Amino acid sequence: MTAQGTYAHAPGFIAGDRPKIVTSRFEYADSHTLERYLATDGYAGLRRALARPAAEIHDEVKNATVLGRGGAGFPAGTKWGLTPQGVWPRYLVVNGDESEPGTYKDRLLMERDPHQLIEGCLIACYAAGLSQCFLYIRGEMALAQERVAAAINEAYAAGYIGKNILGSRFSLDVVLHWGAGAYVVGEETALIESLEGNRGMPRLKPPYFPAAIGLYGQPTIVNNVETLANLPWLMRHGADAYTAIGTKTSPGTRMVAVSGHVKRPGVYEIINGTTTFRDLIYGDDFCGGIRDGNDLKAFVPGGGSAPWFTPEQLDLPFEASQIGPAGSMLGSGAIMVMDHTTDIPKAALTLTRFYAHESCGKCTPCREGGTWLERILSRIVDGEGTDADLAQIVEVGESICPGAFPHASSSALGLSATPFPYKMNTICFVGPSAYAPVHSALTLFREEFEARVTKRNRIPVTSSGAAS
Amino acid sequence: MARLSDENVRLAKEIIARYPRSRSATIPLLHLAQEQDGYVTNEAMVHIGELVGATSAEVLGTASFYEMFKFEPVGRYLINICGTMSCALMGAEDLMHHAEERLGVKLGGTTPDGTFTLERAECQAACTEAPCLQVNYRYRFRVTNDEFDRLVDDLAAGRLDAEIPPHGTVARVRQRVAADRVVGAVDPELVTESPVWLDGKAAL
Numbered sequence: 015m016t017a018q019g020t021y022a023h024a025p026g027f028i029a030g031d032r033p034k035i036v037t038s039r040f041e042y043a044d045s046h047t048l049e050r051y052l053a054t055d056g057y058a059g060l061r062r063a064l065a066r067p068a069a070e071i072h073d074e075v076k077n078a079t080v081l082g083r084g085g086a087g088f089p090a091g092t093k094w095g096l097t098p099q100g101v102w103p104r105y106l107v108v109n110g111d112e113s114e115p116g117t118y119k120d121r122l123l124m125e126r127d128p129h130q131l132i133e134g135c136l137i138a139c140y141a142a143g144l145s146q147c148f149l150y151i152r153g154e155m156a157l158a159q160e161r162v163a164a165a166i167n168e169a170y171a172a173g174y175i176g177k178n179i180l181g182s183r184f185s186l187d188v189v190l191h192w193g194a195g196a197y198v199v200g201e202e203t204a205l206i207e208s209l210e211g212n213r214g215m216p217r218l219k220p221p222y223f224p225a226a227i228g229l230y231g232q233p234t235i236v237n238n239v240e241t242l243a244n245l246p247w248l249m250r251h252g253a254d255a256y257t258a259i260g261t262k263t264s265p266g267t268r269m270v271a272v273s274g275h276v277k278r279p280g281v282y283e284i285i286n287g288t289t290t291f292r293d294l295i296y297g298d299d300f301c302g303g304i305r306d307g308n309d310l311k312a313f314v315p316g317g318g319s320a321p322w323f324t325p326e327q328l329d330l331p332f333e334a335s336q337i338g339p340a341g342s343m344l345g346s347g348a349i350m351v352m353d354h355t356t357d358i359p360k361a362a363l364t365l366t367r368f369y370a371h372e373s374c375g376k377c378t379p380c381r382e383g384g385t386w387l388e389r390i391l392s393r394i395v396d397g398e399g400t401d402a403d404l405a406q407i408v409e410v411g412e413s414i415c416p417g418a419f420p421h422a423s424s425s426a427l428g429l430s431a432t433p434f435p436y437k438m439n440t441i442c443f444v445g446p447s448a449y450a451p452v453h454s455a456l457t458l459f460r461e462e463f464e465a466r467v468t469k470r471n472r473i474p475v476t477s478s479g480a481a482s
Numbered sequence: 483m484a485r486l487s488d489e490n491v492r493l494a495k496e497i498i499a500r501y502p503r504s505r506s507a508t509i510p511l512l513h514l515a516q517e518q519d520g521y522v523t524n525e526a527m528v529h530i531g532e533l534v535g536a537t538s539a540e541v542l543g544t545a546s547f548y549e550m551f552k553f554e555p556v557g558r559y560l561i562n563i564c565g566t567m568s569c570a571l572m573g574a575e576d577l578m579h580h581a582e583e584r585l586g587v588k589l590g591g592t593t594p595d596g597t598f599t600l601e602r603a604e605c606q607a608a609c610t611e612a613p614c615l616q617v618n619y620r621y622r623f624r625v626t627n628d629e630f631d632r633l634v635d636d637l638a639a640g641r642l643d644a645e646i647p648p649h650g651t652v653a654r655v656r657q658r659v660a661a662d663r664v665v666g667a668v669d670p671e672l673v674t675e676s677p678v679w680l681d682g683k684a685a686l
Contacts, residue, residue: 025623026610068680103673115566118607143680146502146667153513153550154562154606156619159653166657176663184679187665189500190657194509195549197604211508211534213547230503230670273568273609280610318567318605348609350567364570368604374547 024122026271028280030299033259035267036243037283039127046161048168051129057174059249063137064182071141075245078253079265081286083119084109084200084238085317085346087334094142096225097233103145104233106138107224108242109205110151110158113197115318115368116348119269119281120239124151124158127243128165132175132188134242137249139186142235146187148209153193163190197372201442202236203228204374215374216442240269240347261287264333270294274351275308276301284332291315292328295351308353312458316345318365319447321420321434322454341422341431358462362455363391369448379414380445386410387448399467407456411449414439419449421457429457485529490514493656494533500657502667504534512545517650521552550652557592559637560649561585562603563615569605572612578602580627584634597638599649620646 027040039045039054063071076091097104112120123131135147151159166188169175177185196214198204203217206229221227228234244266248256257265264287271281272294278301284294294300295310304310312322321342330336337344352361370384387410393399411419415436423431438446456463486494494514498507511533515526522545528538545551563581565574582588585598592599608614611623622633636642647654676682
């Protein structure tokens with residue numbers, strides 16, 4: 015057993031001989047202090063940004079194609095440009111409500127390098143003309159809240175936040191805000207509701223982006239912690255250096271957490287676009303293979319909401335344009351690995367239960383459907399399911415997501431892939447996410463469910479009544 | 483059972499002033515109330531409503547949505563064991579059974595002496611360190627049954643008081659900024675122009 019916050023390396027983080035855009039300071043025990051930050055190029059990106067017109071900085075971020083690291087993968091520079099012309103003020107809301115099962119990187123970035131995040135926020139606000147920054151941190155992350163609070167206090171005192179930053183005309187307040195335990199608040203409109211002091215329920219769409227109507231009804235940019243943490247490096251090295259790493263459509267690096275049945279579970283900063291799941295799970299630089307020499311059975315490629323992959327998809331790279339057609343998504347950069355000893359229906363239940371529990375209750379298909387999926391799956395796992403339950407799962411799932419649901423291909427089962435995304439009857443992704451694990455499990459490992467359920471003996475009926 | 487103390491009211495006003503609209507401070511003030519009393523009392527919710535300009539029903543409406551707010555006393559130490567996928571794959575269920583036996587309460591229960599409340603939690607963002615738990619939102623990673631027993635002994639004996647404050651306190655470091663550095667929150671209704679540093683030239 016280990017406690018938090020006492021290591022040079024954050025628990026779970028494993029460095030390697032790869033480009034480090036966001037984790038370069040993790041090797042220092044005092045990586046969270048202003049002193050260390052300034053000694054390692056800290057706030058140099060902000061200085062360079064402030065020396066140029068804001069519109070130029072916005073263009074540079076657009077040219078670098080900094081993909082959103084929260085789950086949807088939408089380019090940050092483009093998102094900033096979706097605000098309606100002439101409507102002021104505009105706000106930045108930082109999404110640090112990281113709660114997707116399997117995912118943690120934003121927590122490490124906040125705990126280990128809070129100044130990098132703050133510098134990213136400052137660059138974003140300068141470039142996009144945002145008047146105030148609200149940094150929303152998940153309620154349960156006590157250490158992250160303490161480290162970010164301390165960093166904000168240091169940065170204000172040193173003139174990096176507040177009035178006339180570094181003597182320029184750029185002035186900005188950064189407000190540390192913290193949540194109180196609700197997964198759905200990670201959805202950007204729910205995050206805004208929560209920040210306004212309400213129950214954290216997603217808003218009706220359209221508008222599809224709070225860039226149109228967000229906090230207090232004003233244009234609001236919601237960016238993920240890791241996305242913003244990329245900006246200081248980008249400002250120091252430029253868009254060309256950034257896009258030289260990874261692929262054209264997925265440049266730079268990203269942080270990926272690999273957990274479950276691997277030899278070296280950890281959070282790795284990997285090269286985007288080219289690193290494959292096989293590299294990550296089996297590579298000596300990464301997880302080093304499955305524990306105890308076991309065989310890989312399945313893995314969740316992009317956080318708990320993502321449809322599952324099997325060993326057949328191991329050679330796919332971290333590139334959205336290939337993962338979508340293969341039937342899943344990269345999501346929040348989290349891989350959960352199951353070896354051959356895994357009880358598949360039970361594993362699916364741990365995720366379906368999560369989403370059923372976290373449903374905010376606004377949309378009926380999610381509120382009712384998620385609960386029913388959990389109940390049906392629970393009774394199957396407890397050995398009390400019947401074969402009718404297997405059809406029932408699909409029926410409930412289709413009430414949340416009508417039509418074909420994405421899944422991976424399987425040559426063993428003679429299945430071809432159904433591509434991502436799905437259709438949905440809900441405002442946000444919590445409902446579909448309750449169905450995703452059980453749908454994948456049932457599609458790819460149906461025999462495990464069939465072996466578990468009781469086949470009702472049907473009493474043969476003849477024209478002269480029940481057969482004896 | 484109390485309204486916010488004078489000192490906490492001062493703190494509350496400082497927090498409220500950071501937001502363009504005071505109701506945004508609702509959740510931070512609920513945390514403050516829970517820090518004061520260990521849970522959120524009705525009196526505190528009435529008081530928070532007065533401070534942010536909401537009815538007490540609206541404050542309760544917000545508070546009851548969030549898992550961290552408790553409306554009756556819980557143990558001095560709230561132990562949350564994660565049961566989501568990665569922790570479940572690495573033995574969280576066994577750990578939960580063991581914890582129930584060791585503490586003599588079921589998940590959701592509080593020990594008769596009021597020291598421990600045990601809960602099943604959902605993903606705590608420490609998936610590579612499974613199975614994990616939090617005590618008053620401070621992590622313990624890769625916890626074995628024996629280590630759980632030692633943790634409980636240490637907590638009961640007060641040996642971890644320096645690291646783990648009683649339930650209600652989340653972060654011990656607050657945002658505190660010198661008044662002359664602060665730009666100041668502005669009601670969005672009063673702003674019509676683009677920020678000065680844009681020189682009227684926002685990127686399209």
